[in-house]
Amino acid sequence: GAVVSQHPSRVICKSGTSVKIECRSLDFQATTMFWYRQFPKKSLMLMATSNEGSKATYEQGVEKDKFLINHASLTLSTLTVTSAHPEDSSFYICSARRGQQIFPSTDTQYFGPGTRLTVL
């Protein structure tokens, strides 16, 4: 299968602190990873696309200085929420693209289990 892990699964922090969330593809290499945010009873909102070895591409309205993304290797991407505030409290989910060179039609994303961030 295609397994993606996230760490931590849950974090509670004080306002003003920074929080780092890790996303790892465990059994495949992911040149592209995605970071989503999900509010209660809402669908996934794409925040940014992370490409290994290059700068992330942020969606409109997402502050890149607030949400720092580093995709340092083919199996690891990190999201750092800097100077977190209560409004940053949310469920953050990453996904990793598993591309198929021979069969591009099976190119799809596999999701991590999510990280619940609570900022006090």
Next chain:
Amino acid sequence: QKEVEQDPGPLSVPEGAIVSLNCTYSNSAFQYFMWYRQYSRKGPELLMYTYSSGNKEDGRFTAQVDKSSKYISLFIRDSQPSDSATYLCAIRRGGAGSYQLTFGKGTKLSVIP
């Protein structure tokens, strides 16, 4: 008009019923279609992946795509309480470099024992 429309439900059915979940999309550039299942407080899990019109079956799940109507469906046969979750349709454009997914809002399903 949103790119993907999905009725959020909630949908409640008795155990053993056939469940039909649907999405419509507006842009014919979308070529790949997925269904994800998301349990509460968990990440989405890929259930089905299709890229052509017609049916694709996997166990109790059948994904159906009608590109002419821009309509996709997921059928669950012999539904079980463990199927209770939110089901998200997701679509992707064709062509190289088109990796982003566009998600529906998700339909919350409850299967009652």
